[in-house]
Amino acid sequence: MLAELGQVSLILALLLALQQSVLPLWGSYSGNQQLQLLSRPLSYGMLGFITLAFVLLTSAFITQDFSVEYVARNSNSLLPMQYRISAVWGGHEGSLLLWCLVLAIWIAAVARFSAALPLQFLARVSAVLGMVAAAFLLFILFTSNPFGRLLPTPADGADLNPLLQDPGLIIHPPMLYMGYVGMAVPFAFAIAALLGGRMESGWVRWCRPWTLTAWAFLTAGIALGSWWAYYELGWGGWWFWDPVENASFMPWLIGTALVHSLAVTEKRKVFQNWTLLLAITAFSLSLLGTFLVRSGALTSVHAFASDPTRGIFILAMLGFFAGGALTLFALRAHTLKPDTGIGLYSRETMLLLNNVLFAAATGMVLLGTLYPLLADALKLGKISVGPPYFGTLFIVLMIPVVLLMPLGPVTRWRQGNWMELRQHARNMALAAAGIAVLLLLLLNPAGVRGWLGVIVAAWLMIGSVWYLWQRSRSSRDGAPRRWEFGMALAHFGVGVFVVGVSMVESSEIQKDLRMQVGDTVTVGQYDYHFADSRNVQGPNYLAARGVFEVRRSGDTELVARMLPEKRRYAAGGSIMTDAAIEPGLTRDLYVALGEPLDGENPAQVWSVRIYTKPFVRWIWGGALLILLGALLSASDRRYRLQQTASARVITTPAAPAGANAGA
Amino acid sequence: MLNRILPVAVFMALCVLLFVGLRMADQKDIIPSPLIGKPAPEFALSTLDGDQLIRRDDLLGQPYLLNVWASWCPGCRVEHEQITAIAESGLLPVIGLNYKDAEDDARRWLNQFGNPYQQILVDADGKVGIDFGVYGAPETFLVDADGIIRFKQVGILDQRTWETSLRPLIQSLPGDES
Numbered sequence: 001m002l003a004e005l006g007q008v009s010l011i012l013a014l015l016l017a018l019q020q021s022v023l024p025l026w027g028s029y030s031g032n033q034q035l036q037l038l039s040r041p042l043s044y045g046m047l048g049f050i051t052l053a054f055v056l057l058t059s060a061f062i063t064q065d066f067s068v069e070y071v072a073r074n075s076n077s078l079l080p081m082q083y084r085i086s087a088v089w090g091g092h093e094g095s096l097l098l099w100c101l102v103l104a105i106w107i108a109a110v111a112r113f114s115a116a117l118p119l120q121f122l123a124r125v126s127a128v129l130g131m132v133a134a135a136f137l138l139f140i141l142f143t144s145n146p147f148g149r150l151l152p153t154p155a156d157g158a159d160l161n162p163l164l165q166d167p168g169l170i171i172h173p174p175m176l177y178m179g180y181v182g183m184a185v186p187f188a189f190a191i192a193a194l195l196g197g198r199m200e201s202g203w204v205r206w207c208r209p210w211t212l213t214a215w216a217f218l219t220a221g222i223a224l225g226s227w228w229a230y231y232e233l234g235w236g237g238w239w240f241w242d243p244v245e246n247a248s249f250m251p252w253l254i255g256t257a258l259v260h261s262l263a264v265t266e267k268r269k270v271f272q273n274w275t276l277l278l279a280i281t282a283f284s285l286s287l288l289g290t291f292l293v294r295s296g297a298l299t300s301v302h303a304f305a306s307d308p309t310r311g312i313f314i315l316a317m318l319g320f321f322a323g324g325a326l327t328l329f330a331l332r333a334h335t336l337k338p339d340t341g342i343g344l345y346s347r348e349t350m351l352l353l354n355n356v357l358f359a360a361a362t363g364m365v366l367l368g369t370l371y372p373l374l375a376d377a378l379k380l381g382k383i384s385v386g387p388p389y390f391g392t393l394f395i396v397l398m399i400p401v402v403l404l405m406p407l408g409p410v411t412r413w414r415q416g417n418w419m420e421l422r423q424h425a426r427n428m429a430l431a432a433a434g435i436a437v438l439l440l441l442l443l444n445p446a447g448v449r450g451w452l453g454v455i456v457a458a459w460l461m462i463g464s465v466w467y468l469w470q471r472s473r474s475s476r477d478g479a480p481r482r483w484e485f486g487m488a489l490a491h492f493g494v495g496v497f498v499v500g501v502s503m504v505e506s507s508e509i510q511k512d513l514r515m516q517v518g519d520t521v522t523v524g525q526y527d528y529h530f531a532d533s534r535n536v537q538g539p540n541y542l543a544a545r546g547v548f549e550v551r552r553s554g555d556t557e558l559v560a561r562m563l564p565e566k567r568r569y570a571a572g573g574s575i576m577t578d579a580a581i582e583p584g585l586t587r588d589l590y591v592a593l594g595e596p597l598d599g600e601n602p603a604q605v606w607s608v609r610i611y612t613k614p615f616v617r618w619i620w621g622g623a624l625l626i627l628l629g630a631l632l633s634a635s636d637r638r639y640r641l642q643q644t645a646s647a648r649v650i651t652t653p654a655a656p657a658g659a660n661a662g663a
Numbered sequence: 664m665l666n667r668i669l670p671v672a673v674f675m676a677l678c679v680l681l682f683v684g685l686r687m688a689d690q691k692d693i694i695p696s697p698l699i700g701k702p703a704p705e706f707a708l709s710t711l712d713g714d715q716l717i718r719r720d721d722l723l724g725q726p727y728l729l730n731v732w733a734s735w736c737p738g739c740r741v742e743h744e745q746i747t748a749i750a751e752s753g754l755l756p757v758i759g760l761n762y763k764d765a766e767d768d769a770r771r772w773l774n775q776f777g778n779p780y781q782q783i784l785v786d787a788d789g790k791v792g793i794d795f796g797v798y799g800a801p802e803t804f805l806v807d808a809d810g811i812i813r814f815k816q817v818g819i820l821d822q823r824t825w826e827t828s829l830r831p832l833i834q835s836l837p838g839d840e841s
Contacts, residue, residue, distance in 0.1 A: 112799060242737055277670060284674070311685040319678055333667045343829075370677075373684040512774050575744050577776065586764040594774040609775045 007054035013049035020130030024123035039126030076159035078540035093146035124192035162601020168228035182214025187283035216630035223623035248287030282324035345416035350408035406463020460495030490629025497622025503615035543583025704794035734772035750779035
């Protein structure tokens with residue numbers, strides 16, 4: 001009965017979404033304020049019903065209601081509680097419901113916190129978001145109903161894919177979707193601006209905190225995914241250029257261009273067309289990613305069970321939203337004022353370069369991801385494009401980005417001064433050289449690429465510090481403002497990330513060994529003693545577990561006891577390698593059990609894989625700093641102050657919510 | 664003008680491509696490979712461990728599963744458990760075709776995840792893969808005792824495909840004639 005209630009509440013949410021797509025928009029053209037004001041209660045109602053559906057599906061998982069087909073396919077009576085909850089988004093249908101929930105949260109947040117926007121503009125933004133919600137709800141109800149019943153009811157479920165039974169996977173999809181779906185907000189703002197005919201000059205400023213927040217979530221989601229792949233796939237890599245990773249990476253790259261482009265457009269009112277196009281593209285790439293993951297057109301680790309009707313549906317959605325938006329762009333963009341007055345050594349030029357490079361990187365990833373499909377369509381045979389293509393080209397495109405990154409923020413708007421810029425560059429280069437020497441002595445990377453990477457990282461980190469120092473010297477109260485600090489933090493994070501990547505790629509040590517209980521081996525600076533091997537019963541699996549005692553060479557003090565496992569899951573009988581990882585600021589130790597090598601005495605002799613991964617945490621640490629920097633900037637008072645100021649001018653008697661804007 | 668129309672035009676082209684891709688994704692399941700019902704192409708490949716040379720005709724006499732894999736292929740990692748389960752079921756031997764891979768990487772991969780294969784043939788340049796019409800790893804072929812290809816799976820071989828199509832097909836084969 002509860003499952004049916006879930007379905008009904010999805011239908012009700014759809015009805016509200018359909019009203020939201022039509023009524024406020026109609027009101028914005030006919031001038032009917034009552035209709036325009038409907039957008040807020042409709043948003044809240046939609047959020048309420050989708051939340052209800054989500055809670056009902058979750059409760060079906062918690063109470064193990066295997067009469068619901070989706071639960072029976074993705075859960076099992078032995079599944080521990082935390083994975084019963086994350087199993088809600090472990091399959092196609094449930095993850096789509098999560099997607100809708102996240103979208104409803106964004107829509108309600110826009111309705112709640114944008115009271116300072118002109119009513120007509122807000123009505124159009126809400127209507128576009130309502131259309132997106134309606135499309136996804138239709139998609140769920142017609143092709144991917146998570147509430148379908150299974151008769152007769154099976155005695156037990158098929159179990160959640162063991163790869164997904166992991167703490168990282170509990171939060172990875174929600175974060176990623178917050179980012180993915182959040183790109184719908186700048187998209188809706190861009191469409192509303194285009195519908196307005198003349199460029200609503202305010203839209204860019206209103207849009208910035210939303211875009212930064214969505215982009216921050218996307219950063220978090222991608223970093224979590226990479227972290228998960230690192231420890232769960234048991235392969236020791238952290239990025240695979242898998243089609244699905246690319247699907248989330250493309251909106252991130254365009255989002256990166258967009259947050260920078262918004263800065264120029266807000267400050268100098270230039271590149272308006274370009275900013276609009278980026279906002280449209282970012283969301284279109286989110287939809288494209290959805291298509292690639294769920295249609296079965298490409299194969300990947302993450303691919304959901306594919307279904308051609310779903311593919312057609314998403315393609316139609318992509319055609320409607322991206323096609324419609326781009327057509328609108330073609331019709332309306334010429335009404336915007338042309339760009340004027342950009343000097344060669346100006347911040348505008350720097351940000352334009354950023355945009356061009358990130359757009360090119362996106363194009364490169366898009367081409368590499370779709371090339372197998374293209375080759376197939378043109379009968380060139382199936383081809384898989386691998387890491388060599390992506391890795392090489394991506395580094396080539398990112399070299400100018402990292403070299404210019406410290407220079408951009410210290411360049412003046414409009415007409416920069418070459419002499420001044422050169423002065424900055426020289427000072428930063430000197431400081432960076434000092435730091436680089438220090439870092440190289442400390443970290444001692446192996447190989448030319450490691451050296452270059454560390455030097456670049458020093459340049460990036462010094463650039464951020466230098467910028468903050470410059471800002472605090474020139475600001476009145478001697479402290480940089482919050483958004484300036486956020487930007488510097490994010491750019492510093494890129495430096496930290498580069499340290500991690502360069503060290504791991506250049507200096508990791510890996511050994512494959514045959515080890516018997518009692519053996520001790522030395523890998524890097526550590527001795528690994530294979531102390532014991534035993535069988536362990538987990539909640540829904542049986543595991544062989546090795547016990548490794550790790551000491552620094554020549555030292556008796558125990559650094560870590562590592563417990564790698566080889567698990568066999570009860571339902572389905574899949575075998576998973578659970579690597580043991582001893583994390584550290586400057587290195588991770590990584591031990592994984594391979595196969596038992598002695599048939600007569602299987603517990604005693606194993607093939608064992610041992611890694612030392614220097615500075616691998618810095619990869620995710622850098623991403624964390626980028627994310628914090630973005631959130632810090634997004635929460636800067638300048639956006640809220642401006643909103644309150646404009647609210648005072650624009651608020652009409654019929655808009656009662658202006659009081660919220662400053663809160 | 665052109666500037667503004669270009670994005671739509673590029674997007675249209677993209678949509679056409681995606682649509683074609685989708686059609687092909689459907690057909691992968693519907694239209695059987697032209698090789699089905701035909702003899703497996705001839706090959707003579709060395710094995711991964713040791714210098715043994717294995718020819719197509721050496722494998723005649725009993726049905727076997729030919730699994731195309733590589734260490735660089737994430738999908739192979741996913742289906743590995745299923746392939747291991749099939750090998751352990753003892754129903755038929757699983758032969759690995761290590762496709763366009765570096766031998767050291769392949770060995771490391773097997774060490775890490777386990778080796779379900781009775782034999783592993785090394786197809787370093789992918790030429791035999793071309794003869795088999797391999798799109799990309801992973802792919803799995805069922806070859807019967809007479810050397811005729813009876814089934815082909817493009818992409819990950821999951822438990823459902825195994826239970827619903829492949830295993831019944833194997834059990835219906837005349838089986839071991841040697």
